[in-house]
Amino acid sequence: MTQAVPQVHPIFDExxxxxxxVVHAGPGSACAIVDPVLDYDAKAGRTRHASADKVIDYVRANALKVEWILETHAHADHLTAAPYLKAQLGGRTGxxxxxxxxxxxxxxxxNLEAGFATDGSQFDRLFTDGDEFRIGALTGKVLHVPGHTPADIxxxxxxxxxxxxxxxxxxxGTARCDFPGGDARTLYRSVRKLLSLPPDTRLFMCHDYPPSDRPVACESSVAEQKARNIHVHDGVSEDQFVDMRTRxxxxxxxxxxxxxxxxxxxxxxxxxxxxxxxxxYLKIPVDAL
Incomplete structure (x- = not known):
C-alpha cells in the first residue's frame, strides 16, 4: 500500500x-505536533499560550485528530507547550x-526533589533509534541524531x-555542542546520517536565525544541505568540523x-x-554553570 504524502503546516514563534x-495526511486525518512552544516571560515568570493556540486553531479548523505531540529533544531555548496541547487536543507525548x-x-x-524520576517516565513513549509509529495513514520513523545533546532524535x-x-x-549551519553531554564529533556523524537520505528528502528545521538579507525559512533538502551548508557541506572532514564547532x-x-x-x-x-x-517555583543555580 502506498503511504499518504505528509502535509506539513509550520508555525513560527518569533x-x-x-x-x-503540524503533520497530517489532509483535513479530517490524524496528525502529529512537533516541538510546540509555551510562551514564557522570563522577567515576570509568567506563561501564556498564544503560540500553542495557533496550533489548536489549525488543528480544529482542519478537523484533525492529534495522535502525537513529539519532542526532538529537551530544548534549552523554549519551554514546551505539550501538557497544554494534550489537555486541549489529546494525543501522546514522545x-x-x-x-x-x-x-x-x-x-x-x-538539585531537584528526591522523587523526580530520571527514567523518562514523564513522557508517554520513549523512542529508540529505528522505531516506527503510526499517525493514521502516515508512518513515522525515529532517527537517533545525538551531538547537540545525547537525546536528540x-x-x-x-x-x-x-x-x-x-x-x-x-x-x-549546525547546532552548538557545548551543553552537558554534547559532542561535536558525534554531531558530525549524526549530520552525515541525515545527509545519507535521498537528495530530495525534505528537511524541516526547529529554528531559523536568518541573516538580514532573507526572511525566516523552515525547509531545506538533503541536496541543498550537502551543497551549501556553511558548516558541513560535502568535503568538510570530521576533524575540520570539530575544530570549527569547538572554537x-x-x-x-x-x-x-x-x-x-x-x-x-x-x-x-x-x-x-x-x-x-x-x-x-523554578530554580536558578548561582555560579553553578
Missing amino acids: ATWTWTY IGEHIAAVQKVFKGIF AYQIGNAVFVGDTLFMPDV RDATLAMPVLILPAVQVNIRAGEMPPKEGNGTS
Whole structure:
C-alpha cells in the first residue's frame, strides 16, 4: 500500500525563533505536533499560550485528530507547550529514550526533589533509534541524531524529516555542542546520517536565525544541505568540523531561557510540584554553570 504524502503546516514563534509543525495526511486525518512552544516571560515568570493556540486553531479548523505531540529533544531555548496541547487536543507525548541521561545530569545541577524520576517516565513513549509509529495513514520513523545533546532524535514521516537542532538552514549551519553531554564529533556523524537520505528528502528545521538579507525559512533538502551548508557541506572532514564547532561554541552565550526551559522540558512540560502556598517555583543555580 502506498503511504499518504505528509502535509506539513509550520508555525513560527518569533520570540524564540522556533518552528512548530503540524503533520497530517489532509483535513479530517490524524496528525502529529512537533516541538510546540509555551510562551514564557522570563522577567515576570509568567506563561501564556498564544503560540500553542495557533496550533489548536489549525488543528480544529482542519478537523484533525492529534495522535502525537513529539519532542526532538529537551530544548534549552523554549519551554514546551505539550501538557497544554494534550489537555486541549489529546494525543501522546514522545521523546528519545536518552532523555533519561539528560534528566540525570540536570537533576543534579538543579538539585531537584528526591522523587523526580530520571527514567523518562514523564513522557508517554520513549523512542529508540529505528522505531516506527503510526499517525493514521502516515508512518513515522525515529532517527537517533545525538551531538547537540545525547537525546536528540529526528522524525522521518514520508519524505519529510524533522531534524530538531541537528541542522539549521544552509546559511546558518549546525547546532552548538557545548551543553552537558554534547559532542561535536558525534554531531558530525549524526549530520552525515541525515545527509545519507535521498537528495530530495525534505528537511524541516526547529529554528531559523536568518541573516538580514532573507526572511525566516523552515525547509531545506538533503541536496541543498550537502551543497551549501556553511558548516558541513560535502568535503568538510570530521576533524575540520570539530575544530570549527569547538572554537565557535566557545564564543556563544547561553540561551536566554536555558534555566527555566530545561527544568520544565525534562518534566515533559510540567511545572515543578507546587509548594505549600500553591505556587510552582523554578530554580536558578548561582555560579553553578
